[in-house]
Amino acid sequence: MSQFLQVLLSGLATGAVYALVAIGFTLVWQAAQTVNFAQGEFVMLPAFFVLVGMNWLGLSFWISLLFGLAVSVLLLGLVFKKLVVEPILPHGGITLIIATMALGILLKESAKEFYGAEAQPFPALFPGDPINILGAAVSLRDLMNLAISLGVVMLLTLFLNRTRTGRCMQATAQNPGVAEILGVDVKRMVLYTFLINAALAALASFLITPVYLAKFSNGETLGLIAFIAAIVGGFNQIRGALVGGLLIGVLDNLTATYVTAQYRAALPLILLIAIILLRPQGIMGTSEGRTV
Amino acid sequence: MRVPWRLLAVLLLLAAAILIPLGQKNYLIYVLTSWLIFSIAAMGLNLTLGYAGQISLAQASFMAIGAYTTALMTLAGWHWLVALPIGLVLCFVVGLVLGYPALRVKGHFLAFVTLAFNTLVFLLLRNEEWLTGGTYGLSGMPRPDLGLFSTDKQLSFYYFTLGVAVIAALAMWGIVRSPWGRAFKALRENPVRAESLGVDTRRVTLLAFAIGSAYGGLAGALVTPLVQFIEPGSFGLAHSLRVLLMVVVGGAGSFFGPFIGAAVVILLPEVLRFTEGYYLIIYSGLVIVMLVFVPSGLIGIWGRLRDRFRPQRQMRGDMPEGARLP
Numbered sequence: 001m002s003q004f005l006q007v008l009l010s011g012l013a014t015g016a017v018y019a020l021v022a023i024g025f026t027l028v029w030q031a032a033q034t035v036n037f038a039q040g041e042f043v044m045l046p047a048f049f050v051l052v053g054m055n056w057l058g059l060s061f062w063i064s065l066l067f068g069l070a071v072s073v074l075l076l077g078l079v080f081k082k083l084v085v086e087p088i089l090p091h092g093g094i095t096l097i098i099a100t101m102a103l104g105i106l107l108k109e110s111a112k113e114f115y116g117a118e119a120q121p122f123p124a125l126f127p128g129d130p131i132n133i134l135g136a137a138v139s140l141r142d143l144m145n146l147a148i149s150l151g152v153v154m155l156l157t158l159f160l161n162r163t164r165t166g167r168c169m170q171a172t173a174q175n176p177g178v179a180e181i182l183g184v185d186v187k188r189m190v191l192y193t194f195l196i197n198a199a200l201a202a203l204a205s206f207l208i209t210p211v212y213l214a215k216f217s218n219g220e221t222l223g224l225i226a227f228i229a230a231i232v233g234g235f236n237q238i239r240g241a242l243v244g245g246l247l248i249g250v251l252d253n254l255t256a257t258y259v260t261a262q263y264r265a266a267l268p269l270i271l272l273i274a275i276i277l278l279r280p281q282g283i284m285g286t287s288e289g290r291t292v
Numbered sequence: 293m294r295v296p297w298r299l300l301a302v303l304l305l306l307a308a309a310i311l312i313p314l315g316q317k318n319y320l321i322y323v324l325t326s327w328l329i330f331s332i333a334a335m336g337l338n339l340t341l342g343y344a345g346q347i348s349l350a351q352a353s354f355m356a357i358g359a360y361t362t363a364l365m366t367l368a369g370w371h372w373l374v375a376l377p378i379g380l381v382l383c384f385v386v387g388l389v390l391g392y393p394a395l396r397v398k399g400h401f402l403a404f405v406t407l408a409f410n411t412l413v414f415l416l417l418r419n420e421e422w423l424t425g426g427t428y429g430l431s432g433m434p435r436p437d438l439g440l441f442s443t444d445k446q447l448s449f450y451y452f453t454l455g456v457a458v459i460a461a462l463a464m465w466g467i468v469r470s471p472w473g474r475a476f477k478a479l480r481e482n483p484v485r486a487e488s489l490g491v492d493t494r495r496v497t498l499l500a501f502a503i504g505s506a507y508g509g510l511a512g513a514l515v516t517p518l519v520q521f522i523e524p525g526s527f528g529l530a531h532s533l534r535v536l537l538m539v540v541v542g543g544a545g546s547f548f549g550p551f552i553g554a555a556v557v558i559l560l561p562e563v564l565r566f567t568e569g570y571y572l573i574i575y576s577g578l579v580i581v582m583l584v585f586v587p588s589g590l591i592g593i594w595g596r597l598r599d600r601f602r603p604q605r606q607m608r609g610d611m612p613e614g615a616r617l618p
Contacts, residue, residue: 269408
């Protein structure tokens with residue numbers, strides 16, 4: 001029982017980080033009809049920005065985190081939108097998807113060539129000492145990851161539902177045409193979405209890299225899991241992405257512990273196929289009448 | 293009289309493909325052979341992406357299915373020509389099974405499903421050592437012996453691959469020109485209108501994907517005797533992306549695009565060898581730039597040039613808009 005609780009809690013902690021990535025993915029999908037296949041690389045890269053800040057610029061760790069966040073928001077938010085999404089979106093969704101795939105390769109190879117192909121250690125934000133909860137040994141890091149991720153999701157939800165800007169962003173996501181007529185600065189709202197996505201990805205990067213180490217290929221699995229979390233949860237809901245992320249984190253840990261470690265990466269696929277067969281709108285999603 | 297320029301160009305290229313490798317070193321012949329093989333894989337994906345408008349990220353997995361099927365069967369003593377159809381049918385069936393759920397819903401679900409499938413196939417190949425040899429892979433597969441024509445030499449294997457590629461291209465030409473293929477095109481241009489004309493969009497898309505997957509299997513079945521050593525690493529996601537970018541770079545939805553795209557992707561590393569590790573960075577950067585300016589690929593550049601210099605029929609200004617109406 002205590003082992004189960006332990007597995008469950010650490011699964012929730014990883015899952016909450018997945019959820020951050022999945023939420024960013026969902027927001028960008030809604031606001032700009034952009035399926036970002038470089039999302040995994042968007043999570044891989046900020047950790048390298050921090051390492052650059054620490055090792056090349058000689059900044060302290062906490063300043064480097066801020067530096068990494070700022071660079072991420074600038075490059076992965078603003079520059080991504082202005083240089084990639086804006087010029088390519090008029091050519092159609094598929095073209096843009098392929099461009100983000102090329103971007104993924106570009107980012108991955110750049111991290112490999114300019115920083116190093118070896119996995120780099122990344123300082124932990126919180127000590128990994130185990131804490132005893134009802135007989136389960138849970139690391140403080142897992143608890144803090146869970147708390148921070150959920151806190152950020154809550155803040156984000158409040159921002160989107162309670163503030164004027166947040167509501168304008170929602171209106172833009174639902175119907176850009178009508179939002180524009182009602183006086184919403186649609187372009188600005190879309191830009192905000194990209195910035196938020198970059199910030200969420202950076203946060204996820206800072207939380208998860210101490211566990212995985214900073215490696216250029218981290219994005220492959222993270223990206224896949226984020227897509228699947230978003231689809232499983234329901235593509236049109238923030239809480240869907242949250243549920244999807246947590247679910248995958250927990251199931252992943254349970255499979256690795258109790259069933260098979262070799263095939264733990266296969267679990268998201270099976271979940272994805274099951275969801276598409278049984279409930280294509282996702283667990284939390286509402287149907288959009290998505291037949292051609 | 294209309295000169296059949298296109299036919300002439302194709303015959304000229306074919307003659308070039310026959311003559312160029314004569315007297316060349318084995319390495320160049322090897323590069324040309326892999327160009328043909330990747331052209332076949334890209335041709336299949338072009339059917340899925342360019343004609344049916346669906347992204348598949350599993351072309352390398354289908355190559356793996358074709359490669360491992362032929363490898364295991366030829367190692368067990370069967371002839372390559374017996375193993376090939378089995379590999380193709382296997383790919384076709386897997387394509388149907390994979391595409392069926394994914395194409396039930398609109399959107400880019402096939403991309404995600406195939407992305408996950410690619411990961412799964414990679415895991416299977418790596419973990420099931422009793423069948424696939426795990427990370428060590430399989431080696432020592434014999435090259436097909438066609439009675440009078442042995443393919444053991446690099447050059448004769450090149451001609452063998454060329455023959456297969458030409459047959460595959462002719463078959464694709466037939467598919468694209470058939471009423472079926474027209475349905476693919478109708479679907480790409482305007483799904484709603486295609487459906488209103490009685491095209492069963494879902495079935496047509498599914499078939500396009502399954503046929504495209506079988507082409508991947510064919511390419512894989514040729515990889516086995518070419519390299520005579522296969523391992524899971526050659527069929528990872530990066531390779532699926534590579535084939536996808538071939539299609540896009542050449543020009544998705546154009547018949548000859550895949551050949552151009554494959555040539556670029558196979559030859560560019562040779563040209564950019566001096567850049568060493570930066571090759572992929574430069575290449576992916578160039579792809580993004582290309583997508584910004586010429587989304588229709590390299591073949592689209594040719595089309596633009598032609599349109600600029602050739603006199604055109606005047607079109608009523610509102611025609612393009614009319615064509616876009618659902």
